[in-house]
Amino acid sequence: MTVPFHIRAMYATDFQRGFREVLGALSSVTLSDEAAMLVFRKRLRSRVLTFVAIADDRVVGTASLLIETKFIHNGGCVGHIEDVAVLPDLQGHGVGHALVQHLIEECRKARCYKVILDCDPTIIHWYETLGFRPWCQAMRLDLELSPPAPQSQP
């Protein structure tokens, strides 16, 4: 079975096309409409690019891209891929693959010299089929927030 879908930059109206439900495949999304819109604007201002896969006017997948201009590598850019998620019912139909390929093309257009991402060891092979190779060790520090972050912070 193949599912007809296309990929485009996210619109604010995608919150009404099931965007949050798709991202929920990755981690719970508890933002209200108003809070989600504030996050959408913050991401646009700091040039975080969000893409969606659309099938039958519904969001079925998403992936994000941060493009960082470096002082090293002759002022070249690095693409950071984040938050690749596909609606569970449609996983295995090439949606995630097409989303990552779309992001790689965006990186080419932006003249990135490399594209990087952090993934669970169980999906290393999946990213290898897209041309990626394991390199560094990803490290993480968790920060405790107290009191809870206000959702409506501008």
Place this chain on the structure above:
Amino acid sequence: MTVPFHIRAMYATDFQRGFREVLGALSSVTLSDEAAMLVFRKRLRSRVLTFVAIADDRVVGTASLLIETKFIHNGGCVGHIEDVAVLPDLQGHGVGHALVQHLIEECRKARCYKVILDCDPTIIHWYETLGFRPWCQAMRLDLELSPPAPQSQP
């Protein structure tokens, strides 16, 4: 021996304080003054924060921070640490440690729920002393650029 230094956000005038030479500890920096200024402005526009360690009015270390607002984690932020470099003669004097601690504090102020970075496996322990732990697998795809990227692209 201790080296007196302080940490602050980078100024454009830091190119005249040896900024490129310090970053050269990481990878060659071949940007002209004019091209470096364009990169500096591009990074400011996309909110990439660059910090420097200053000793005797010279740059002796640098580290960068991208703060990404997520749709997941209740609209929380993630801090991405990039390009930590210390002048080779001053390595081992706590400059890198202080720079990373400064970035962690910036992440706390920005209400990040986690701070992440990719590092060479040989310095995992060094980051562990700062509270980081190994987690995901970092993956990389190299892109070929042809013709060479213009340095003066706006």
